[in-house]
Every structure is written in structure tokens, then in C-alpha cells.
Amino acid sequence: MSAETNGPLGGAEQTFDAGLPQRKRVAVAWHTLFLASTIIGVIALTALLYTVINQSFGLVAVQNRIEPASLAVDGVPLAQLTQEQYVAILQANLSPGVFRRYDSEQPFTERSRENLYALVLERVVQPRYVKTWPLIAAFFDRAAIETEVARDFPGAKLVFRSWVTPDFLRSPQASAPELAGVRTAILGSLWTILITILTALPIGVGAAIYLEEYARASWATRLIRTNITNLAGVPSIIYGMLGLAIFVRGAEALTSGAAFGLADPTTANGRTILSAGLTLALLILPLLIINAQEAIRAVPRSLRQARYGLGATQWQTIWRHVLPSALPGILTGTILAISRAIGETAPLVVIGASTFIVVDPNGPFAKFTTLPIQIYQWTSRPQPQFRNLAAAAILVLLALLLTMNTSAVLLRNRYSRRA
């Protein structure tokens, strides 16, 4: 035993113990490094949420073209007038042409009181957001903002406003930031995703079943499997090119609906929801196949053998055992792939998403816009109010993604409890 003692246990052997403090220092260094990575990640995420939320709520200076107070009739405030009085106000303040146009859209006599009031607000009062301030400024610089409004916008009213409102979800896209909403974009996203699921799920699961259960091990199957994995890593804009070439241009007769006599006369080309859905389906197909293959592979072999042992055919075993057991795993992966597709922008830009649509999409052959496209379009507008709209739309998109991912987690938990 060495005479050297360097620990409370004493009598340490020189051969082993010399490096222990050194090893511990290395461990601490790595520990710190990992902690730092985590902290950086958390900071980045917090910064993202901070920016989005900061822009989604805040103060706005509202300036009305005509003050509602001046529209009061005999001391009755604007909000409590009768239908006839609203029509009178409209007639007095709108040009005769505009007035007739509204009347021919829906006769004033048939319009509800709420509808007329909204029309008066929109066309006569015409509130405009002359300036906006984000959430943090609203809290900490309130006094400075109030002085600024009083100085620069006399007559404007300072209001706290959430940009995410039920109206924001219900209204279509509009050129005025006060009125614009995400309704068309949400519907476009949902239609596109519906087509993506209907196409990608059966094809993906079918391919996975074939590769896992039927295909024999040969160089050809190995080549296919490797390539599917590689395809999952191809940048999404490449899929956009592919979709443009195949669906928008190549199969225009089909994707525009012309072949079925359903073509939307305002598009007259293949830049439709159908093309977008099919392109996104191509994009997530490799992910779906890989994931379904793994889910199928995870099905216990013992039950499979038991079924074969009872004289089940291969198809009976797949249909009655493998698929039901793999289904929760397949669904989890599908939802994750779908949430990737919902957030995709680049391929849709390439295949020609419209950036300004005010009409709800009415089927697979309609022109389309989606939430990310809408966000992209709003962020590129010069008016600062559109940045608030973009932030609000990002919150809507995040909520949508979070809902989907939560359902994926719930499915997975249910699956692991059963297994």
C-alpha cells in the first residue's frame, strides 16, 4: 500500500486514485455546459412567447371619423337608436351609390338592428387605429403614451385592446387592420389538412404494412427504406416545387376541378386547396411511413405468433391484431406529422397560395390561403397594426398546434397504460 493518502478513506492506491479530482472537474464542466444549453433554450422560447404576446395585446389610439356622440338623436345615444334611425344616419352619411349597393346586397328593411348598428360603426363612425403600443409599454409607459396621444392625436381615445378576439376569429381577411380576421385562413388550413390526412394516412399506413409485413429482405427493400428515411429530410420547398410541377401544372385539369366541371371561375388553374393538400401529403408521407413502421414493429411478437398458431392467415393477423395494436402509435405519429404540415409555409408559397382572400373556401377546388401564409403576408405589410394582427394569428396557430400535440400525448399515454 502506498504511503500517499488523499481522501477520507485513506490508504488510497496510487495506481487508481490519482485522477479522481480531475475526473470530477471534467464532470462539473460538462454538467455546467448542459445546464447552459437548457437555459439558452428556455431563454429563446421565452423571447419568442414574449414578442408574440407583447404584440397581441396593448393600447390603441382610436380616432373616429364622426364621433358617435354627435350622432345621438334627441339625447338618445347611438347604441340605443331604432332601426329606422340607423337607416336615416346611413342615408345621410353615405354616398347614394354606396347606400344603394348595401340595400341591394340585403334590403335595409330586412336587416337586423345589430347588423345596422355594425354598419353604422363601420361606415359612418369609422374608427381608425392611428397608433398602437405593445403590452409592456402599455403597463409601464402609460403616462407618456397618454401625453403623446393628447399632443399628437387630439380627439383620439386611448383603449386597451386584445388583438385576439372572437371577432378576429370570425372575420375574413380585410385591408383595414381594424376589421381583418383569420377566418378564411383557418378554414383554408383546415380544408388543406383534411385533404392531407385523407391522402397521406391510408397511403402511409399501407406502405408501412407492406414494408414491415410483406416485403422480403432484399436489396430493393433496403434501398426503399433508406430512401424513405432520406426523403423525410428533404427541405419542404423542394416538395413545393414537386407539387407545382405535378399537381398545379401537370394535373391541372384534375386539381382545378375542370375535369369534374367544378372549377372555380376566379382561379381557372390548379392553385387550389386540393393541390396544397396533396403537396403537404407528399411532404409528410415519409414521416408517416417511418412512424407507422416503428409502431408496427413494436407490436409484441408473442400475440402475433399465437394468432398464427390458431390458423390465422397473414391478413387476418394484420387486420385483427397488428393494426389495432399499432393504431395508437400510428395516430400519435400522424398528429405530429399533421402539426408539422399545418405550420408549413414555403411549399404553399411555391404552389401559389393566395395572400388575400375574403371569401370562405367552399371545397377542394377553391383558392386558398392558410394561417402561416396569412401571418407571412401580414408581417410584410408596412402598417404597424398588421404586426399586431400577425402576432395574434401566431397565437391562434400556436393554440392550434398545442391542441394537436396535446391530443398526441394523451393518445400515447392511453396506449402505454394499455400495454
Place this chain on the structure above:
Amino acid sequence: MFANHQPIVPATIPAPNGEYAIEAQGLSVFYGGFRAVKDIALKVRTRKITAFIGPSGCGKSTLLRAFNRMNELIPTAHAAGAVLYHGQDIYAPDVDPVEVRRRIGMVFQKANPFPKTIYENVAWGATINGYRGNMAELVEQSLRQTALWDEVKDKLQQSALALSGGQQQRLCIARAIAVKPDIILMDEPASALDPIATLKIEELMRELAGAYTLVIVTHNMQQAARVSDVTAMMMLADSQRTGMVIEVGSTKTIFTRPKDKRTEDYVTGRFG
């Protein structure tokens, strides 16, 4: 190109009769290039219990699975030679392995009931094989044959996974006999069970032997001695680690007067 199994109508497999239910002739089983068992010549007597004994890794399970083409579920496995089932080679090209497996059932080492109700477990095999008789009757009869009826008759609609290990294994046997096989292969059916459950399985085997031909693999010498009528001793017979049957005889002979020195060493526990 597509399925591994050709869905060709099988050559008529004759009804069970005769002295031997199944017979291996010059049978070898390969996993890829590796030969796991070779030169198996073995006759299994009808309505008797035949036990395969031998050290681990000598190919007992491989041989057992060759008797109902279960090895084919492993992609690289293939067999050479013949297995005659009442005179018909089950490896002949026009025989469908699905048909073979209905007639030659299998019970596994670890009880593997389906995550369904007890009733559905027993009825499953009959359903997928297109059974047209009275299903409730078939389920009751199968459960009675495995002495499980009295224990489960009030909870047929409960999950099979709630049963004890021994009950689960007897349920798996009931499930196997519900498709009316005439041979049942059992791969160490009691090795995961406690002694009392094991005893029940052994009693059950003795009862089933009146109606079915049983082939079992066991690591338990006493079990082979207690239960089986015929014992086949297997061993790694050459330097390539290939398993062979080195001695077959009535269980009494194998355990009292074996001819082969290696058998004697193994059954008396002297085997290294």
C-alpha cells in the same frame, strides 16, 4: 413477391388415424446459413405425449416449431426434409401452412392471452377459421376440457388478462383446442408457473392425451418423467453446434435404462 405463403388449396390432409400422428424424415432446419437441427427422424405416436428434453440451445423448440411450420414466421428460416402428417408432407409446395397450423396447434412458454375477454379469447380461432357451429357451446366445451369452466363461467366477459398465470396458460390451451386440432405442440408450457399451477397443467396434459396427440418441450426432468409416454433426447451433436435427436424411447426406458451414455448423464443430472 407478395405473401410468403401460397394460398393454394391444400392437398387433402387425411383424417387422424394410424399409429403415428406426425413423422419427421431427414428433417433439417436452417436459420439463414446456420443449420440448427439436422437429420431428425422421429415418429410421434397418436394420442400419446412425446417430450423433447435436452440442454438449452440444442434445438428442441426449433424442432417443435418445424412440426407446424411456425419457424417460417422468421424470415430467414427454412426447412429441408419432410414432415409427414398422416402420410402427407406438410412442407409439400401445395400445402398451405395456415391449414397446417389449424390442425397442429401450439401453446407457448409464456401465457399469451389476447387483451380481450375470456370468451373472445376462446372463440377467436374458431371465428377466423369460419366456424359455423354453436360458438357458446364450443367455448364452454373447450373451457371444460381445460378444467377452467368452473373457475371462469361467471366472468366470461371479463378481460383474460385478469386471470392468474396458470389460468391464463390453461386459457391458451382452451383457445388452442377450440379450433379442433389433432396435435397440440407445447413449448415449455409450465416453465413460467409456480409448482401448483404446473401440476394442474400436467394433469390437464394427461387428460388431453386421451383425445389429442401432444408434443411438449420441457427443461424439467421430473415433468418429462411424470407426464410423457415417449421421450426424445436432443443434444448438440457436432462441432457446428447443430442439434440432433440422440435417443428416442419410452419415457420409462429413457429415465431408467438409457442406451446412450450422454442421455444417462443428462437425466441423472451429471451433465455438465
